[in-house]
Structure formats: C-alpha cells, structure tokens
Amino acid sequence: MYKILEKKEIAMRNTWFKIHAPHIARKTKPGQFVIVRAFKNGERIPLTPVMWDPEEGWIVLVVFTRGKTTARMAAELKEGDYILNVAGPLGNPAELRKFGKILAIGAYTGVVEVYPIAKVWQELGNNVTTLHVTFEPMVVLRNELEKAVSRHVVETVPIDPNIDFPTNMKNVTKRLVEKVREMLKQEEYDLVFMVGPTGDQKAVFEVVREFGVPMKADLHPIMVDGTGMCGACRVTIGGEVKFACIDGPEFDAYQVAWDELIARSGYYTDMEERAMQEYMKALQGGGQ
Amino acid sequence: MPRRKLIKERVPTPKRPAEERIHDFKEVNLGYTFELAVKEAERCLQCPYNYAPCIKGCPVHIDIPGFISKLVEYRDDPDKAVKEALNVIWACNSLPATTGRVCPQEDQCETNCVMGKVGDKVNIGKLERFVADYARENGIDEELLFEMVPRIEKKDQSIAIIGAGPAGLTCAGELAKLGYDVTIYEALHEPGGVLMYGIPEFRLPKSIVESEIDKLRKLGVKILTDHIVGKTVTIEELLQEYDAVFIGSGAGTPRLINAPGINLNGIYTANEFLTRVNLMKAHLFPEYDTPVKVGTRVVVIGAGNTAMDAARSARRFGAEVIIAYRRGEDDVSARVEEVEHAKEEGIKFEFFVNPVEFIGDGKGNLKAVKFEKMRPLEERDSRGKRKIVGTGEYVTIEAETVIIAIGKHPNRLIINTPGLKVERGRIVVDENLMTSIPGVFAGGDAIRGEATVILAMGDGRRAAKTIHEYLTRKREENA
Numbered sequence: 001m002y003k004i005l006e007k008k009e010i011a012m013r014n015t016w017f018k019i020h021a022p023h024i025a026r027k028t029k030p031g032q033f034v035i036v037r038a039f040k041n042g043e044r045i046p047l048t049p050v051m052w053d054p055e056e057g058w059i060v061l062v063v064f065t066r067g068k069t070t071a072r073m074a075a076e077l078k079e080g081d082y083i084l085n086v087a088g089p090l091g092n093p094a095e096l097r098k099f100g101k102i103l104a105i106g107a108y109t110g111v112v113e114v115y116p117i118a119k120v121w122q123e124l125g126n127n128v129t130t131l132h133v134t135f136e137p138m139v140v141l142r143n144e145l146e147k148a149v150s151r152h153v154v155e156t157v158p159i160d161p162n163i164d165f166p167t168n169m170k171n172v173t174k175r176l177v178e179k180v181r182e183m184l185k186q187e188e189y190d191l192v193f194m195v196g197p198t199g200d201q202k203a204v205f206e207v208v209r210e211f212g213v214p215m216k217a218d219l220h221p222i223m224v225d226g227t228g229m230c231g232a233c234r235v236t237i238g239g240e241v242k243f244a245c246i247d248g249p250e251f252d253a254y255q256v257a258w259d260e261l262i263a264r265s266g267y268y269t270d271m272e273e274r275a276m277q278e279y280m281k282a283l284q285g286g287g288q
Numbered sequence: 289m290p291r292r293k294l295i296k297e298r299v300p301t302p303k304r305p306a307e308e309r310i311h312d313f314k315e316v317n318l319g320y321t322f323e324l325a326v327k328e329a330e331r332c333l334q335c336p337y338n339y340a341p342c343i344k345g346c347p348v349h350i351d352i353p354g355f356i357s358k359l360v361e362y363r364d365d366p367d368k369a370v371k372e373a374l375n376v377i378w379a380c381n382s383l384p385a386t387t388g389r390v391c392p393q394e395d396q397c398e399t400n401c402v403m404g405k406v407g408d409k410v411n412i413g414k415l416e417r418f419v420a421d422y423a424r425e426n427g428i429d430e431e432l433l434f435e436m437v438p439r440i441e442k443k444d445q446s447i448a449i450i451g452a453g454p455a456g457l458t459c460a461g462e463l464a465k466l467g468y469d470v471t472i473y474e475a476l477h478e479p480g481g482v483l484m485y486g487i488p489e490f491r492l493p494k495s496i497v498e499s500e501i502d503k504l505r506k507l508g509v510k511i512l513t514d515h516i517v518g519k520t521v522t523i524e525e526l527l528q529e530y531d532a533v534f535i536g537s538g539a540g541t542p543r544l545i546n547a548p549g550i551n552l553n554g555i556y557t558a559n560e561f562l563t564r565v566n567l568m569k570a571h572l573f574p575e576y577d578t579p580v581k582v583g584t585r586v587v588v589i590g591a592g593n594t595a596m597d598a599a600r601s602a603r604r605f606g607a608e609v610i611i612a613y614r615r616g617e618d619d620v621s622a623r624v625e626e627v628e629h630a631k632e633e634g635i636k637f638e639f640f641v642n643p644v645e646f647i648g649d650g651k652g653n654l655k656a657v658k659f660e661k662m663r664p665l666e667e668r669d670s671r672g673k674r675k676i677v678g679t680g681e682y683v684t685i686e687a688e689t690v691i692i693a694i695g696k697h698p699n700r701l702i703i704n705t706p707g708l709k710v711e712r713g714r715i716v717v718d719e720n721l722m723t724s725i726p727g728v729f730a731g732g733d734a735i736r737g738e739a740t741v742i743l744a745m746g747d748g749r750r751a752a753k754t755i756h757e758y759l760t761r762k763r764e765e766n767a
Contacts, residue, residue: 235551274574
C-alpha cells in the first residue's frame with residue numbers, strides 16, 4: 001500500500017500523483033517504469049516516474065486518462081488514499097551519455113517520460129531540444145522542461161468540439177509530423193528520441209528516416225506483469241522477438257516492426273471501450 | 289490395529305459432471321467427507337515406516353501411513369483425527385491443501401503402493417487434501433498453529449527469500465518454525481507464484497492458497513510484494529541486510545515457437561493467458577478490468593499440465609479447444625487425472641503435429657495454424673520419449689486463439705546477478721543447494737528448469753535444513 005501524498009489535475013485528462021514509494025524512489029533511473037495496480041479489480045498498468053526523491057522516498061506519476069483504469073484513478077483516488085501496488089523500477093534505463101544535439105519529442109502525455117531523460121542528457125553536456133505536441137488544454141511540464149533543457153518547443157492543436165476524439169487526434173499527428181520535418185530541415189541533430197502513441201512514433205520515424213538521423217523510441221506495448229514472465233509485450237526488433245519490459249522499453253526505431261506493434265497495441269480496443277462505457281454508465285447511475 | 293479384510297477398490301471422490309463444470313471456474317473434484325476418508329484410510333496396509341514405498345516416493349517424505357492411521361484410530365472424533373493427522377503432515381509439508389490437489393501422486397507416493405498388487409492403490413492425494421481441507425474449514429489448523437507458535441525459539445539471524453512460490457513458501461515456513469526471521473520478496477502483487485498465476489481456480493481455488501499463505505504469516509513470515517529482486521533490490525544488497533538468501537524465483541520466462549507469425553494477435557503464451565485469468569480474473573471482465581480474448585476455436589500447443597490448464601480454462605469461455613502435440617499420447621507429460629478431465633470436458637487431442645507457421649488475416653490477427661505432421665521413431669531421447677521426424681505433409685487448423693504451452697525458462701532478471709553461476713539458464717547449486725555465492729541458496733524451477741510444485745517444495749525444505757546448518761555454523765563461529 002502506497003500513500004498518495006499529492007494529487008492534482010495539472011491539465012485536461014492529466015493527473016499528477018505524488019506517491020510514497022521508497023523502494024522505487026531509491027532505485028529509479030531515467031527511462032525506467034513501474035507497474036501500478038490501483039484497485040483490487042484493476043489492471044496492472046505500466047507508468048513512468050516523472051520525478052523522484054530517493055531521500056524522501058516519493059515518486060511522481062502523471063497519468064493520462066485513457067481508459068477505465070486511468071479514469072478511475074483520476075475520479076476515485078484522493079490525497080491520503082493508498083494505491084494498492086507499485087512495482088519496479090522495471091525495464092532498462094535510457095542510454096545516458098553524450099550524443100551531441102538531441103531532439104526529444106513527446107506527444108500528449110508522452111512528454112512526461114521525455115522529461116527525466118532529457119534533463120539528464122542536458123546535464124551530461126548534450127544540447128537538448130524538447131518538442132511537445134498535444135491539444136491546447138493538455139500542455140504539461142512546460143516550466144520544468146524550459147528549465148531543464150536548451151530549448152523547449154510546445155506545439156498545440158485546438159480540440160474541435162464538432163468532431164470526435166480520434167479524428168481530433170489525427171490533427172495532432174499531422175502537426176507533429178509537420179513540425180518534426182520543419183525542425184529537421186532547419187537544424188542537424190545527432191539523435192531523435194520519441195515517446196507517444198505507437199502510430200505517432202511510426203509517423204515521426206518515417207520523417208526522421210528521410211533525414212537519416214539516428215532515432216530511439218520508448219515503446220508502449222501492452223503489458224501484464226512487466227517482469228518478463230508473460231510475453232504480452234513482445235515486439236519484433238531487427239527480426240528478433242524481444243520483450244519490451246526486460247529488453248526495452250527503449251529500442252532503435254529503425255529496427256522496430258512498427259505495423260505489428262500497432263496491431264498488437266490495438267488488440268483489446270473494443271473491450272477497453274466497452275469497459276469504459278459501462279464505467280461511465282455506472283457513474284451516471286450512481287450520481288442519480 | 290486389528291486385522292481386517294482387504295478392500296480392493298478405491299473409495300471414489302465425488303466430482304462435478306463435465307457438462308456442469310465447463311460453465312464455471314469452480315473446483316472440479318469435491319474431495320472426501322470424513323466418513324469416506326475413513327473408509328479409504330482403512331484400505332491402507334500400514335507398511336512400516338522404514339519400508340513404506342509411499343514415504344520413499346514422496347519428495348518431502350511425509351509419514352503417509354502415519355497420518356492415514358490417525359484417521360482410522362480416532363474415527364469416533366473427527367476433529368481429533370484430523371488434528372493428529374495434520375500434525376504428522378505438517379512435520380514435512382506446510383502446504384497440504386495445495387499438494388493434495390496438484391501433486392502427481394501416481395508418479396510419486398502412489399507409484400509403489402503395495403495395495404496396487406491386489407487392487408487399487410490408496411488414494412493418498414485425496415486423503416491429504418481431506419485432512420487439510422477439514423482442518424481449514426473447522427479451525428483445526430489455527431488451533432495447531434496456536435499451540436506451535438509459542439514453542440518456537442526465536443533466533444536473531446535473518447533470511448531473505450526470493451519468490452513466494454512453492455519453493456520459497458516452503459523454505460520460509462520451515463525456517464520460521466526454526467525461529468529465524470524470514471522475509472519473502474515477491475515481484476507480483478500477490479504471493480503464491482505459480483499457485484496464484486498459473487494453476488487455475490478449478491484445480492486449486494485461490495482462497496485455499498491465500499489461507500495457506502496466511503498460516504505462514506502467523507508463523508511470523510513477512511512478505512514484501514511488488515519487490516523485483518534484480519531491480520528493486522539486488523542479491524548483493526540483500527546479503528548486507530540478511531544472513532542468508534534463498535532464491536526460489538521459478539521458471540518464469542515463457543518459451544516461444546520460432547515460426548513466422550508468432551506475434552499475431554490471438555497468440556498467447558500460457559503464462560500470459562493463465563495470468564490474465566487466474567491472477568487478474570479476466571474471466572470476470574468487465575467487473576475486473578483486465579481483458580482476455582478467447583476465440584470460438586482455440587489451439588493449445590503442448591501437452592504438459594500447463595497445456596491442460598490452459599485448454600480447460602479456454603473451454604470455460606465456451607471455446608472449441610484442440611490440444612496439439614508434436615509427439616504421441618504415450619508421451620503426454622500431464623497428470624493422468626488432468627488429461628481425463630480435459631477429455632471429459634470435450635477437449636480434442638491432435639497428436640504428431642508440429643506448428644510451422646501462424647497464418648494471419650492480413651490485419652494482424654491469427655486465422656489458422658499450419659502444422660507439419662510428424663512420425664515417431666523407435667529410438668528414444670534422453671528423457672525416454674520417442675524421437676520424432678517431420679513427414680513433409682502439412683495440415684492447417686483454423687483458430688482465432690493459440691496458447692503456447694511448450695515450457696518455460698528460469699527468470700532472466702535473477703540469473704543476471706554478478707557472481708552467480710548459471711548453466712543453460714539454470715542456477716548451479718552444490719549438494720547443499722548453495723549457489724556459487726556463499727550464503728545464497730536456490731531451489732525449485734530456478735535450478736531445475738521446469739519441474740513440479742512438490743519438487744520445488746522438496747527443495748525449499750531441503751534448503752531450509754542446509755541454511756539452518758549454515759547459520760548454526762556461522763553462529764558458533766561468532767560465539
């Protein structure tokens with residue numbers, strides 16, 4: 001049981017949880033993740049610590065409301081409550097060394113995973129530019145990133161209330177791709193790094209490949225245990241099957257079988273939607 | 289005991305009919321009542337301790353005639369009979385409700401039962417299960433614990449156990465009984481290891497596992513969940529804090545099939561499928577948040593106990609299930625009872641077929657599996673199984689779901705520990721179960737590759753003994 005020391009909505013659908021988890025805070029390195037199980041009947045979901053303090057024993061998670069589990073976390077958990085399970089740190093740390101000029105990209109809440117890595121890269125003497133592309137009301141960590149890296153660029157897209165969310169997201173992808181192309185044209189980079197939805201990672205990779213710049217991506221396949229036991233998170237890297245949880249989560253974007261990963265990531269979409277709808281229905285029913 | 293007439297036939301245990309049980313995850317076998325248990329216990333010939341083939345066949349050497357005799361001796365006082373019997377079992381085995389259900393008794397204690405020469409062998413497994421279940425349901429185990437705990441003489445040495453599965457739990461229980469301060473480090477959110485994530489509810493109800501673990505807690509064992517040794521804490525760090533370490537991290541890494549299409553949607557490892565169902569309760573979706581998808585046609589690849597568990601679980605989602613095995617029926621490694629149950633439940637078997645390709649629907653989802661037909665040779669391999677060769681003929685079976693149950697490798701996070709000697713993925717130990725790192729012991733699937741619950745428990749018990757000797761030496765050296 002891990003106490004929620006602080007909880008706040010820092011942007012639309014973005015919830016900040018500061019959690020007492022000394023066993024994680026002591027060991028976490030940038031690029032590693034944790035598995036959270038927030039409720040007795042909840043899923044185990046991978047989340048990435050954004051900041052942490054080994055002395056005080058806390059970690060911060062910024063959770064994007066995406067499905068039932070994350071919606072429940074945003075709606076039902078309060079400061080002072082306890083999260084049932086936080087396991088980790090899992091996965092391998094990011095490659096923390098001198099690359100030169102780095103473009104680190106976060107789409108939506110993916111930027112919270114970029115933050116700890118970009119910060120250390122900058123401290124190691126790299127010249128880091130971070131790019132955050134998201135909807136207007138979903139900008140997070142702007143001040144933190146402005147302080148941490150050479151240049152932080154925020155590109156926002158308005159939410160059109162007349163079209164559905166998936167269609168709106170296409171506009172973000174479009175802007176993201178345009179912006180990356182523009183930035184790669186303007187300046188030469190030694191490395192591109194990207195965290196965000198797999199489809200957007202692939203779209204960005206296709207642009208980066210045109211410029212021939214090395215690219216790493218933090219992958220987010222579906223996970224269950226996160227410790228190498230189940231194989232749900234298997235991805236094909238350079239023709240070989242790897243487990244993102246213990247071999248990753250960071251991989252060379254040029255080696256990733258993107259279409260396979262996109263298909264795998266969408267396997268439960270229909271069930272996730274059903275769970276969300278039933279949860280919303282129950283919420284409305286309960287409020288009457 | 290007075291001489292009596294031999295009863296050749298086993299007293300049957302009631303079990304739920306197949307057509308009823310394939311619609312739920314409740315337990316299949318209902319076990320003995322006290323009266324039936326006594327009747328079965330009376331069949332035991334009471335071979336002397338030094339001769340009894342059942343004791344020799346048991347990996348933890350339970351005094352089997354000893355506990356069975358208590359049921360007959362105190363037949364007029366069921367509580368007393370069970371308490372005495374449990375006391376005998378507990379001397380060697382702290383998880384009898386589990387082993388009574390999942391041990392392959394036909395290959396162990398029951399193999400050489402003398403009754404087998406004249407009739408059916410004594411149903412030792414079901415008797416063990418009866419004692420454990422009756423004790424739990426009537427608070428007799430609590431009573432026994434209550435008497436036992438104050439007698440334990442506390443020692444000031446401490447042990448860290450890695451993994452709360454059968455090996456770790458057994459080792460922890462034995463060391464706690466000896467008075468040591470024991471802490472188990474478990475990666476998942478629930479202790480139990482394979483007993484929780486792997487073996488299905490209908491074979492081993494999770495409430496029973498929880499109750500067995502609860503007893504260990506009452507013995508003073510501490511359990512830290514969410515701690516992944518190798519990540520959250522290293523073995524090196526544990527050695528600074530504890531006087532000894534036991535690794536019981538199991539064989540958690542699933543083996544995959546090296547065939548095209550292995551990453552199509554719908555292909556699960558047995559570990560993933562069973563974890564989703566057993567640990568995460570995906571069969572109760574959306575009341576439980578974790579989903580699982582079971583097609584109308586499911587192919588399970590492999591023929592061990594895990595394959596039976598996966599197949600029978602899939603059947604309970606309403607699927608048509610085929611177990612496909614590259615060898616023949618004689619080489620099936622699952623327990624006889626599990627194979628029988630699977631057949632009763634309408635699961636089909638295809639023998640001598642080896643998967644060569646997983647065929648997709650063009651959208652990333654599985655549509656069919658292509659198998660090569662195999663042919664057995666007279667020659668046998670090192671495990672005594674007939675060798676097989678491909679025939680060049682192929683057969684395609686349509687399926688939306690495939691569950692791969694061809695085995696597991698030891699957990700990779702632990703075996704990467706510096707200084708820990710590992711051969712072919714298995715931790716190397718000496719005759720005392722000590723690894724290449726002094727003070728670090730190991731047992732169960734982490735050293736065996738892939739075995740059974742009871743062999744892991746046997747290792748846990750043996751390691752507890754050698755750890756006790758090691759720590760006693762250390763204590764004397766420091767005195």
